[in-house]
Amino acid sequence: MTASLALGPAPDVALSRINPVAQLTALIVVTVVLLTSLDVVTPAVVVAAELTLLPAAGLHRPGALLRRTWPLLAGAVSVGVVNVALSTHPSVVTGVGLGLRVVGLALPGVLLVASTDPVRLADALTLHWRVPTRFAYGALAALRLAPLLVAEFETIRLARRTRGVEAGRNPLARVRLLGGIGFALLVGAVRRGSRLATAMDARGFDSGIPRSNARGSVLHARDAWFVAGTVVVCVVAVALSVATGAWSPIFVGG
Amino acid sequence: MTGRVPADSCALPTDVARAQLSRNLPPARVVARGLGVRHASRHAWALHGIDLVVEPGERVLVTGGSGAGKSTLLAALAGILDPEGVEITGELTVGGRAPRQARGIVGLLAQDPDSQLVMTRAGDDVAFGLENAGVPAEEIWPRVDRALAAVGFRYGRDRSTQALSGGEKQRLVLAGVLVRCPGLLLLDEPTAQLDGPGAELVRSAVARTTADRSTTVVVVDHDAGPWLPLVDRVVELTPDGITERGAGWVPTPRAAGLRLPDAPDGPVLLAAEAAGFTYRGTATAALGPTDLTLRAGRALAVTGPNGTGKSTLALLLAGLRAPTSGRIEAAHELADGARRGGRRPDRWRAADLVGRIGTVFQNPEQQFLTGRLRDELALGPLRSGSHAATAHATAEELLDRLGLTAYADANPYTLSGGQQRRLSVATALATSPRVLVLDEPTFGQDAQTWRELVTLLAERRAAGCAVAVVTHDADLVRALADERLELQPAGSAP
Amino acid sequence: MADSAVRPSSHDVPGPAPAGARWRTVDIVVTAVLGVAFGVVFWAWNLAFGPLSAPLAFLAPLVGILNGVYLMPAVVAGLLVRKPGAAVFASTLAAALSLLFGSPYGGIIIVYGLVQGVGGELGFLLTRYRSFGWGTAVLAGVTAGLSTSIMDNSLYYSDLSFFGFKLPYTVFTVISSVLLAGVVGLLLVRAMARTGALGSFAAGRTRV
Numbered sequence: 001m002t003a004s005l006a007l008g009p010a011p012d013v014a015l016s017r018i019n020p021v022a023q024l025t026a027l028i029v030v031t032v033v034l035l036t037s038l039d040v041v042t043p044a045v046v047v048a049a050e051l052t053l054l055p056a057a058g059l060h061r062p063g064a065l066l067r068r069t070w071p072l073l074a075g076a077v078s079v080g081v082v083n084v085a086l087s088t089h090p091s092v093v094t095g096v097g098l099g100l101r102v103v104g105l106a107l108p109g110v111l112l113v114a115s116t117d118p119v120r121l122a123d124a125l126t127l128h129w130r131v132p133t134r135f136a137y138g139a140l141a142a143l144r145l146a147p148l149l150v151a152e153f154e155t156i157r158l159a160r161r162t163r164g165v166e167a168g169r170n171p172l173a174r175v176r177l178l179g180g181i182g183f184a185l186l187v188g189a190v191r192r193g194s195r196l197a198t199a200m201d202a203r204g205f206d207s208g209i210p211r212s213n214a215r216g217s218v219l220h221a222r223d224a225w226f227v228a229g230t231v232v233v234c235v236v237a238v239a240l241s242v243a244t245g246a247w248s249p250i251f252v253g254g
Numbered sequence: 255m256t257g258r259v260p261a262d263s264c265a266l267p268t269d270v271a272r273a274q275l276s277r278n279l280p281p282a283r284v285v286a287r288g289l290g291v292r293h294a295s296r297h298a299w300a301l302h303g304i305d306l307v308v309e310p311g312e313r314v315l316v317t318g319g320s321g322a323g324k325s326t327l328l329a330a331l332a333g334i335l336d337p338e339g340v341e342i343t344g345e346l347t348v349g350g351r352a353p354r355q356a357r358g359i360v361g362l363l364a365q366d367p368d369s370q371l372v373m374t375r376a377g378d379d380v381a382f383g384l385e386n387a388g389v390p391a392e393e394i395w396p397r398v399d400r401a402l403a404a405v406g407f408r409y410g411r412d413r414s415t416q417a418l419s420g421g422e423k424q425r426l427v428l429a430g431v432l433v434r435c436p437g438l439l440l441l442d443e444p445t446a447q448l449d450g451p452g453a454e455l456v457r458s459a460v461a462r463t464t465a466d467r468s469t470t471v472v473v474v475d476h477d478a479g480p481w482l483p484l485v486d487r488v489v490e491l492t493p494d495g496i497t498e499r500g501a502g503w504v505p506t507p508r509a510a511g512l513r514l515p516d517a518p519d520g521p522v523l524l525a526a527e528a529a530g531f532t533y534r535g536t537a538t539a540a541l542g543p544t545d546l547t548l549r550a551g552r553a554l555a556v557t558g559p560n561g562t563g564k565s566t567l568a569l570l571l572a573g574l575r576a577p578t579s580g581r582i583e584a585a586h587e588l589a590d591g592a593r594r595g596g597r598r599p600d601r602w603r604a605a606d607l608v609g610r611i612g613t614v615f616q617n618p619e620q621q622f623l624t625g626r627l628r629d630e631l632a633l634g635p636l637r638s639g640s641h642a643a644t645a646h647a648t649a650e651e652l653l654d655r656l657g658l659t660a661y662a663d664a665n666p667y668t669l670s671g672g673q674q675r676r677l678s679v680a681t682a683l684a685t686s687p688r689v690l691v692l693d694e695p696t697f698g699q700d701a702q703t704w705r706e707l708v709t710l711l712a713e714r715r716a717a718g719c720a721v722a723v724v725t726h727d728a729d730l731v732r733a734l735a736d737e738r739l740e741l742q743p744a745g746s747a748p
Numbered sequence: 749m750a751d752s753a754v755r756p757s758s759h760d761v762p763g764p765a766p767a768g769a770r771w772r773t774v775d776i777v778v779t780a781v782l783g784v785a786f787g788v789v790f791w792a793w794n795l796a797f798g799p800l801s802a803p804l805a806f807l808a809p810l811v812g813i814l815n816g817v818y819l820m821p822a823v824v825a826g827l828l829v830r831k832p833g834a835a836v837f838a839s840t841l842a843a844a845l846s847l848l849f850g851s852p853y854g855g856i857i858i859v860y861g862l863v864q865g866v867g868g869e870l871g872f873l874l875t876r877y878r879s880f881g882w883g884t885a886v887l888a889g890v891t892a893g894l895s896t897s898i899m900d901n902s903l904y905y906s907d908l909s910f911f912g913f914k915l916p917y918t919v920f921t922v923i924s925s926v927l928l929a930g931v932v933g934l935l936l937v938r939a940m941a942r943t944g945a946l947g948s949f950a951a952g953r954t955r956v
Binding site: 152195 | 332334357358360361362364366368369370371372373374375378381382383384385386387388389390391394395398415416427430431434569572574575603604605607608612613615617619620621622623633634637638667681682685
């Protein structure tokens with residue numbers, strides 16, 4: 001299965017030095033700016049800036065990059081094409097702009113996933129953004145079960161074969177089999193989750209005492225610079241768009 | 255290295271946590287008087303009139319068969335019984351307080367390590383308990399390191415928790431429990447899902463870390479033998495109550511007095527020739543080239559350390575995977591009638607497979623498909639082409655044979671572990687296959703279920719089946735196996 | 749005495765749901781488990797149907813029929829855990845995790861998860877968190893479907909005609925949501941209850 005499902009140790013790439021909440025802040029800024037504009041210039045500038053960060057996230061090999069992002073590219077192209085084809089005022093430029101917007105919205109997420117791991121993210125969220133610790137670490141504990149689920153999928157599929165149940169060519173039978181396996185996995189996951197909750201409580205998770213954090217999360221100046229840089233890029237993008245007359249905010253016009 | 259967690263490692267921050275993890279926390283005294291527990295959904299009392307006193311620092315083993323109430327007693331001590339779901343009579347105190355209030359001083363180690371590990375890295379997981387107590391970060395890591403050393407954990411703090419063997423995982427959980435300096439340590443069959451070496455790892459860690467008597471220990475396990483050297487006292491739970499066992503008591507061997515039917519030798523039904531398996535995308539073989547034959551009327555035990563490919567071999571024999579080298583071939587009389595695939599079981603259609611090779615997985619729940627026992631047993635025959643009436647008749651007969659008639663309409667998931675094991679063996683037998691492949695069938699079974707299973711397998715063998723068992727269970731090998739195949743790690747001489 | 753020993757430790761109504769609104773650890777973990785499970789489902793679904801959604805959109809706003817899956821975690825979590833916020837938590841987590849597992853649709857997906865969760869939550873809110881049967885399941889399916897189609901229409905299809913695309917798209921999305929999230933969701937929760945996995949929420953599985 002894919003490496004991302006293995007949830008291994010923290011990736012050690014340049015972008016990891018930026019605190020996850022700084023990356024999230026940047027992501028929110030970019031999302032807001034891109035969502036409010038339908039033109040082609042704004043997303044183009046933002047995407048160009050994001051592309052320069054790809055090597056910093058360890059994503060410089062085109063093969064690996066394509067593997068991670070091909071559904072995104074396909075989706076971007078389709079959004080662009082659909083809007084051009086079905087729109088009341090078809091315009092290739094608008095289509096390209098919308099496609100670029102899809103890419104621009106998605107890339108920060110790709111960068112974030114490639115440069116951080118869930119534990120660091122949980123630490124950053126609970127320490128800096130005051131996300132309730134029980135929810136964050138409860139979610140983290142459940143997340144640890146994910147690779148186990150994936151491994152069990154195959155075992156359960158084989159187990160069904162020993163009971164005389166398999167999919168063959170019939171698509172309906174395949175769906176039923178998948179549904180059956182999915183249900184067995186879900187039941188197993190809920191059971192395991194319940195037992196895990198008991199174990200967590202036995203180690204004091206529900207004691208009501210404010211939790212400390214063994215690993216900590218530190219904000220550096222470079223995090224502020226990162227966010228500032230993102231804001232600058234967005235301002236430049238919008239300014240350029242207004243200057244070239246392409247600016248068309250989403251709530252105005254049609 | 256004595257393995258003792260030094261007293262000053264339980265030193266505390268100045269807040270509420272101190273009350274629970276206080277310096278030189280005394281080991282707790284456990285007192286039960288006339289304790290009775292009944293689950294809301296059942297009429298019978300799970301525990302009745304239990305009197306038990308465990309002195310501080312003592313190490314006690316609570317043993318007994320399935321259904322005697324061991325798990326209920328443990329849950330009561332741990333304070334995890336749902337107050338709305340049970341009725342409790344009598345008195346039970348831990349360290350002078352009610353169990354629900356005493357939870358902060360009680361540590362619990364249960365069976366399944368994957369349901370107890372919270373974090374992805376070893377050090378983080380041990381630190382989890384200390385974070386919950388609000389211990390400041392700079393105090394946490396020294397204590398984590400000491401706890402890891404005390405249990406003999408072989409790896410560093412950054413080790414991924416998934417990349418550990420079962421025994422190592424349990425040791426890690428133990429470290430995470432002990433780092434909180436519990437006054438009472440409860441162990442719920444912690445070695446039930448582990449192989450021999452893994453179980454030994456855990457037991458030795460428990461022995462080392464509790465040698466200084468700073469914690470009271472209560473172990474609950476139906477398999478008393480291995481725990482005897484570690485504990486001071488043994489008590490046994492039976493449906494009648496609790497009985498103190500004197501010094502020098504030893505449990506009756508499981509196979510005592512077991513008389514198994516003889517089985518005449520028969521023809522070869524399934525053979526493996528230099529069969530090996532390498533998982534796609536990995537470099538090393540999961541199973542090296544292996545030769546074996548399965549004959550009707552004989553039982554083969556496949557043994558060997560973890561990682562030598564025993565379960566993989568079981569998958570190959572069961573026709574669930576095709577060998578990547580060598581071959582697995584069924585005899586003509588076994589393959590006769592298979593619509594597709596000739597003599598290669600992995601190519602047979604599932605409906606043909608189910609009537610020829612019966613397989614039982616380690617985890618019975620993975621093989622459950624329906625919502626009722628009755629349907630579960632009838633499924634195999636129906637799938638292999640029997641008429642509905644025949645299938646249901648077979649199901650009834652098997653239910654009766656295995657003493658599960660009372661549960662005919664129950665959902666398979668709601669059965670106890672021992673019952674689920676019997677059910678999964680029964681479903682494999684329902685289609686009367688001539689070859690049986692079982693992966694660790696006696697895992698975690700108490701003496702009575704063990705005897706029933708072994709007898710059942712011996713009867714099938716006498717009826718002309720070929721039986722292949724992958725197991726760590728030395729008793730099973732001695733009692734049942736006619737032949738034994740010991741797998742070696744790939745690349746070493748046999 | 750036989751059948752009395754048999755009755756599973758859960759009744760047929762899913763979850764004992766104690767009266768307090770405080771989230772117990774098991775509530776948090778099981779809701780998160782649902783989020784994780786559906787996160788995996790989303791990742792697989794996106795892989796299978798993501799690229800397909802464009803050609804389908806060409807044919808008709810029928811593409812809305814694919815959306816029901818995304819609304820399942822919210823409704824299932826609400827029906828199972830029955831606490832305020834369960835729908836939002838599960839849906840947001842599922843969306844965030846599908847991102848982690850490899851669906852490259854960007855941070856916007858988390859916003860979607862949040863909005864979808866709120867949509868589902870609205871259905872439960874309207875019945876005051878007192879009823880968890882067919883009526884609420886369908887209602888939550890409707891509110892969730894509306895929430896996601898409004899987002900889609902304003903973000904990705906804003907240029908298209910209302911009656912030609914947006915309205916039919918909304919209708920198809922809501923139908924898909926009611927069927928998958930509402931109907932299948934409730935059936936799923938009830939089936940899980942029958943396995944006994946839900947009854948002992950507090951103490952996990954007892955082996956006796």
